[in-house]
Amino acid sequence: MSDSASLKIGDKESGYPIRSGTIGPDVIDIRKLYAETGCFTYDPGFTSTASCDSALTYIDGDEGVLLHRGYPIGELAEDSSFMEVSYLLLNGELPSKDELDSFTYTISRHTMLHEQLMQFYRGFRRDAHPMAIMCGVVGALSAFYHDSTDIADPEHRKISSHRLIAKMPTIAAAAYKYSVGQPFVYPDNSLSYTGNFLKMTFGVPAEKYEVNPVVERALDRIFILHADHEQNASTSTVRLAGSSGANPFACIAAGIACLWGPAHGGANEAALNMLREIGTPDKIPHYIERAKDKNDPFRLMGFGHRVYKNYDPRATVMQKTVREVFDALKVSDPVFEVALQLEEMALNDPYFIEKKLFPNVDFYSGVILSAIGFPTTMFTALFALARTVGWVAQWNEMISDPGQKIGRPRQLYTGPTQRPYVEIGKR
Numbered sequence: 001m002s003d004s005a006s007l008k009i010g011d012k013e014s015g016y017p018i019r020s021g022t023i024g025p026d027v028i029d030i031r032k033l034y035a036e037t038g039c040f041t042y043d044p045g046f047t048s049t050a051s052c053d054s055a056l057t058y059i060d061g062d063e064g065v066l067l068h069r070g071y072p073i074g075e076l077a078e079d080s081s082f083m084e085v086s087y088l089l090l091n092g093e094l095p096s097k098d099e100l101d102s103f104t105y106t107i108s109r110h111t112m113l114h115e116q117l118m119q120f121y122r123g124f125r126r127d128a129h130p131m132a133i134m135c136g137v138v139g140a141l142s143a144f145y146h147d148s149t150d151i152a153d154p155e156h157r158k159i160s161s162h163r164l165i166a167k168m169p170t171i172a173a174a175a176y177k178y179s180v181g182q183p184f185v186y187p188d189n190s191l192s193y194t195g196n197f198l199k200m201t202f203g204v205p206a207e208k209y210e211v212n213p214v215v216e217r218a219l220d221r222i223f224i225l226h227a228d229h230e231q232n233a234s235t236s237t238v239r240l241a242g243s244s245g246a247n248p249f250a251c252i253a254a255g256i257a258c259l260w261g262p263a264h265g266g267a268n269e270a271a272l273n274m275l276r277e278i279g280t281p282d283k284i285p286h287y288i289e290r291a292k293d294k295n296d297p298f299r300l301m302g303f304g305h306r307v308y309k310n311y312d313p314r315a316t317v318m319q320k321t322v323r324e325v326f327d328a329l330k331v332s333d334p335v336f337e338v339a340l341q342l343e344e345m346a347l348n349d350p351y352f353i354e355k356k357l358f359p360n361v362d363f364y365s366g367v368i369l370s371a372i373g374f375p376t377t378m379f380t381a382l383f384a385l386a387r388t389v390g391w392v393a394q395w396n397e398m399i400s401d402p403g404q405k406i407g408r409p410r411q412l413y414t415g416p417t418q419r420p421y422v423e424i425g426k427r
């Protein structure tokens, strides 16, 4: 491809450099476009716009490829751990054994919440959605950890990143405990990151909690699958919030708010609710017809993706993990059969084939999380917990970039042109 692009508006032609990454589509650098032509570009939803340079995560949506720092998600999910993937995302390379031990130890030393912060929970209604609690409590961290909010100081950024990764399981588990009226369970640093989260969620002070290693491994894998996903809506929200210099706790709270929506992280909750509503395989054709009907707002939740126009590689791992968890817990759920048959029917339907709609990460995750014992309202909170590492890694990457600017999109104004103010009595 040529190394520049030209644009002709009327008689005036202007040239723009084309930049190449290591893989993936080239980008046309249009930063001087407005100065040279007086025009903006128009791309609602950022369908063709790269908003930053990033060396963290690469997706080839046509091929169904997802790489973190170059490593395929399938290999990481199979052979790595969430702590190792977190280190990789934050630092760029896989850790040595000593580096991983030291990182894991550091994270485990930040798992407790300020005791006064625990009092915050009591201000919420018992039926508050865990994501509502997460938005509030994570934002409130900025009021408790002033000693790590100087974003210009790399050491502060590192400590706040570690704090966020470490405290998220405690925050999410406490949100759950509060909703079921059980006492908060304090972190147990002798356990793994994921084992500790399971204990804080399902343990009670009256009994000894034994972590089931298969469940621990399955959940750790789910965390790996959700760790990062390049410039998705919540990550872009974190970057945009951070671009103004806001502290990291506030930025991650903004990311959590964005993740909550059903088109994004809220889809795992919506997908399981949908599968339960379908209930039995004989009802599937009716729901497929509804999803295809332009006059019906219903969509197949857990299906389709802005970037993947092929099978989401995370969904492949998820589907396999369902069976592992069912075998380990000796349970089954008719909803899994509904999911398998719905997938098969949709993938053979011309509407879904033509639009390249495949199962995404959220299609099977709810089935696993439900089998482990999480209520549907916790699903998106778990996504937020895991995605926190991606958010902080992306936020750090942005703040470390010397060319970083405040994010400030332009618009195509369609409102009234200038007009004189009319006093209220004359309107």
Ligand code: CMC
Pocket: 232, 262, 263, 264, 265, 266, 267, 291, 292, 298, 299, 300, 301, 302, 303, 304, 305, 306, 307, 355, 357, 360, 361, 362
């Ligand atoms: N069911 C039925 N039709 C669909 C679906 C679906 N799940 N997804 C997309 N379509 C259709 C859509 O109606 C549109 O048709 P047309 O071109 O005739 O107007 C076409 O496919 C393209 O869809 P779009 O909404 O323009 O695509 P998008 O890239 O803006 O949206 C999406 C991507 C993920 C929001 C969308 O596929 C969706 O709403 N899926 C269901 C929600 C979901 O599972 N979200 C989780 C995404 S993965 C995890 C995450 O990122 O958080």
